[in-house]
Amino acid sequence: MRLALGFGAGLAFWLAFSGPYDRVLAWSAETAIRTVESSAATLLAASAGEIRVDRADFPPASPRPGLAGGDLHFNFVMLCALFALNRHPLSPRPFGRFWIAAALLALTHVAALVFQVEALYATRLGPWSEAHYGAFARNFWAGGFHFYLIAGRFAAPFALWWWLERAGVEETGRRSGPRAGPVQPRRPRSRLRYR
Amino acid sequence: MRSEEEAVAARRRSVGFLARFAGLLVVLYVVVASHPVNDAVIVPFTAGIARAAGVVLNLFSENVSVEGTEIRSPVFAVNIENGCNGVETALLFGSAVLAFPASWKRRLAGLALGFGAIQVINLVRVVSLFWIGTHRPALFSASHTVLWQSAVVLCGVLLFLFWASREERRPARALAGNDTEER
Numbered sequence: 001m002r003l004a005l006g007f008g009a010g011l012a013f014w015l016a017f018s019g020p021y022d023r024v025l026a027w028s029a030e031t032a033i034r035t036v037e038s039s040a041a042t043l044l045a046a047s048a049g050e051i052r053v054d055r056a057d058f059p060p061a062s063p064r065p066g067l068a069g070g071d072l073h074f075n076f077v078m079l080c081a082l083f084a085l086n087r088h089p090l091s092p093r094p095f096g097r098f099w100i101a102a103a104l105l106a107l108t109h110v111a112a113l114v115f116q117v118e119a120l121y122a123t124r125l126g127p128w129s130e131a132h133y134g135a136f137a138r139n140f141w142a143g144g145f146h147f148y149l150i151a152g153r154f155a156a157p158f159a160l161w162w163w164l165e166r167a168g169v170e171e172t173g174r175r176s177g178p179r180a181g182p183v184q185p186r187r188p189r190s191r192l193r194y195r
Numbered sequence: 196m197r198s199e200e201e202a203v204a205a206r207r208r209s210v211g212f213l214a215r216f217a218g219l220l221v222v223l224y225v226v227v228a229s230h231p232v233n234d235a236v237i238v239p240f241t242a243g244i245a246r247a248a249g250v251v252l253n254l255f256s257e258n259v260s261v262e263g264t265e266i267r268s269p270v271f272a273v274n275i276e277n278g279c280n281g282v283e284t285a286l287l288f289g290s291a292v293l294a295f296p297a298s299w300k301r302r303l304a305g306l307a308l309g310f311g312a313i314q315v316i317n318l319v320r321v322v323s324l325f326w327i328g329t330h331r332p333a334l335f336s337a338s339h340t341v342l343w344q345s346a347v348v349l350c351g352v353l354l355f356l357f358w359a360s361r362e363e364r365r366p367a368r369a370l371a372g373n374d375t376e377e378r
Contacts, residue, residue, distance in 0.1 A: 003349065011341065074341045081349055143228075150283050151224045154348045158287065159213055166209060 006084020010077040022046035022069040025106075029113035042117065053117055065124070067116055072153070073109045076102065079157040083165060094165065101160040108148075108156045115145040215294035223286050233277075238264065241280040244314070248275075248321040257329065266321075271329040273321075278344075281317030284351035285310050291355045297362045305358045309351070316350050 026044040034040040043054040050066040058064070083089055083098040118141040122133040129138070226232055241264045249261035252268075259268045264275045277283075292305045320343045328335045 003353070007345070007349070014341075068340075070340060074345065077341065078345050078349060081345070082352065146228065147221070147224055150228065150278060151220050151286050154283060154287050155217075155220055155290075158291075158352055159216065163209060163213055 002084045002086075002089070003081050006089065007077060007081040009084070010080025013080070014074065014077050018049070018070060018073070019046075021073060022049065022051060025069060025073065025109055025113055026051045028110045029117065032110060032114050033117060044113075044117070051113070053120060065120060067113070067120075071149075072112050072116070073105075075153045075157050076105060078154070079105055079161065082157060082161040086165060097164045101157075101164050104160055105156055108152070112145065112148045112153070115141055115148060119145040212294050216290050219290040219293050220286060223290055227282060227286065237277065237280070237282060240282075241275050241277075244280055244318065244321060245275050247318055248325065251318065251322050252325055255326070257325070259325070266325055268325075268329060271325065271332070273325055273328060275321060279321070279339075281313050281347065284313050284317070284348050287348065288313060288351040288355050291352075292358065295355075295359050295362065297365075301362060301365070305362075309354045309358065312354055313347070313351055316347055320347055 023046045026046040030042055030044040033042045033044075039057070041056040043056065045052045045054065046069060049068065049070055051069050053065045053067065079098075079101055083094065083101070086094045088094060089098070122129055122138040122141045133141075227237060242261075245261045245264050245266050249259050249266055252259045252266070257268055259266050261267075266273050266275070288309050289306055292302055292309065295302075297305070324335065324339055324343060327338050
């Protein structure tokens with residue numbers, strides 16, 4: 001029940017703020033890419049759920065590729081659902097941990113968008129790609145983004161939740177689920193009665 | 196003092212689990228994404244999912260035909276690709292189960308049951324998405340990207356948590372069983 005409520009709340013929040021978040025994400029990834037580019041040519045602009053990739057050195061008449069922003073960051077909904085498993089998800093400590101996890105998840109979104117743009121440059125621009133990216137670079141960027149699509153975007157919310165929420169609950173001694181490690185076997189209560 | 200030590204031990208267990216989980220996820224991803232495994236295992240497996248979904252859809256009189264990984268009807272068609280075949284959830288689930296401290300026998304049992312359950316959930320997803328695409332096409336994109344994808348992965352996480360909580364209680368049950376036998 002808590003999971004479903006968290007999922008619903010996360011979905012509503014994501015739908016409401018997806019547009020502005022796309023713009024922040026585009027600006028962050030653009031800044032990251034331009035800092036390592038020799039000519040700082042990349043321009044990313046978000047509108048209507050799409051992040052448009054432009055470069056200062058693209059021919060003016062050529063079409064600009066668009067990337068679906070939602071595919072990168074809908075895993076925020078999963079994060080909300082997982083943190084809602086806490087008995088008191090809105091009390092200060094779990095809520096604070098949730099926002100720390102959300103901030104770290106946002107960093108993975110920026111990294112994923114950087115990989116996606118670089119993968120596009122490395123594999124989808126024909127002779128331009130071959131001239132500017134070697135075989136290792138093509139595999140690195142394309143493989144990295146494919147890993148995010150298939151495994152990383154689902155693993156990231158789970159890993160952040162496990163690290164921040166489960167570990168936090170264990171440390172405060174309010175554990176209600178599994179923990180990752182061997183446990184000390186407890187003596188069965190019935191033993192006392194047999195004696 | 197003791198609680199501080201317990202906190203450090205708990206943190207160490209969590210970090211150890213996550214390190215094993217991340218390492219296994221990368222290894223399993225590399226195996227699954229490699230061309231020979233993709234062509235020999237993943238594509239035929241995905242075609243099997245398409246055939247199973249076709250059988251179920253025809254039970255509901257949807258009049259579909261299946262060719263490879265593609266399901267077609269007179270009004271709608273989908274191609275099941277990587278990311279829609281449940282393998283991504285199975286990777287996540289498999290990495291978590293293998294990273295969790297338990298006996299190999301229990302891990303293999305968990306993997307087999309979890310994989311089966313994930314595939315059943317994914318079959319429901321494929322069938323329902325095809326139905327939505329046919330009868331409510333405006334809802335297809337949101338259902339495909341956000342709702343079902345998140346739901347299937349969350350089901351995988353819940354299956355893991357259920358299995359792991361059972362594994363955690365296992366030593367206590369085993370001890371209780373031994374004590375009873377000794378008497």
